Amino acid sequence: MTTSLATPVVLGFDRVVELVPGERGVGIRNVPATLPAFDHHFPRHPVLPGVLLLESMATLGKAVAGSGTDWRLKGVRGVRFKHFVGPGDQVEITVEVIGRTENGTDVRATAKVEGRVVAAARVLTLVPRQATFAPSRxxxxxxxxxxxxxxxxxxxxxxxxxxxxxxxxxxxxxxxxxxxxxxxxxxxxxxx
Incomplete structure (x- = not known):
């Protein structure tokens, strides 16, 4: 069952193509040339930092995992950056839920530019954010x-x-x- 909203809102994405809570999601993120990261990463050959791409995957993963919980990224396994993402690229990110436990949700994510896989994460582990802070003993x-x-x-x-x-x-x-x-x-x- 796809969400009935015309355009579900997921921060950092220009458009959400598909969002099936608990199953999968597809989002589009345009990479503007005015992104501050391009000033220093790298001045003559601007490249979107991999951590920003990974953050976009996690953000969509949080939306797919469920809106009733405030999720945080706990772990990442099997990440591969295959091609550069630069200014003007349109990144299509796909996230699929691959496992659920009482403590969290595991998702698989891929990022594509013009149909070519630029990055993939085998497992992103999302856990509920703790409501209270437990100080050190x-x-x-x-x-x-x-x-x-x-x-x-x-x-x-x-x-x-x-x-x-x-x-x-x-x-x-x-x-x-x-x-x-x-x-x-x-x-x-x-x-x-």
Missing amino acids: RPARALGAPAESPSTSSTSASGRHAESTHRTPLLEGQTLPDAALVSAEKPWEGTA
Whole structure:
């Protein structure tokens, strides 16, 4: 059963030719010469970055997977970029659902320009976006302090302790205590 809308709206596409929720979708994306990516990718031979083509495949895949859920791309397997896509090309993207689980949906996608396959993704794994953010359970530490790992307590051949230079970035929602911020400004001064 094809969606009865004259032109279903899928962001980033100029036209959706076919959209069968839960089964397949076909969309057309025109590649304008004014796309900012062409300024630097590459100035003398403009090429649409593969990640933008992959993003278009995922966007159509999200529409095909179902409109009742906010989907995100979790994984990609078997991607092949076969030909360049440049300014003025019209890309036809086809997405088919190849598997469903309670945790997500797998789709297969192909992109064609003038009937020639320019890119294909064997599997794009889409999962529902989590409504809430679960912060890390690790306690906050001073910015200048080395990460706790087996390498911080190991001893080198010279008998000196090897310090890890690994830094764990803060996740969204995490904060550092005020003492950590002070010690980060002057790491040479010890805290009592």
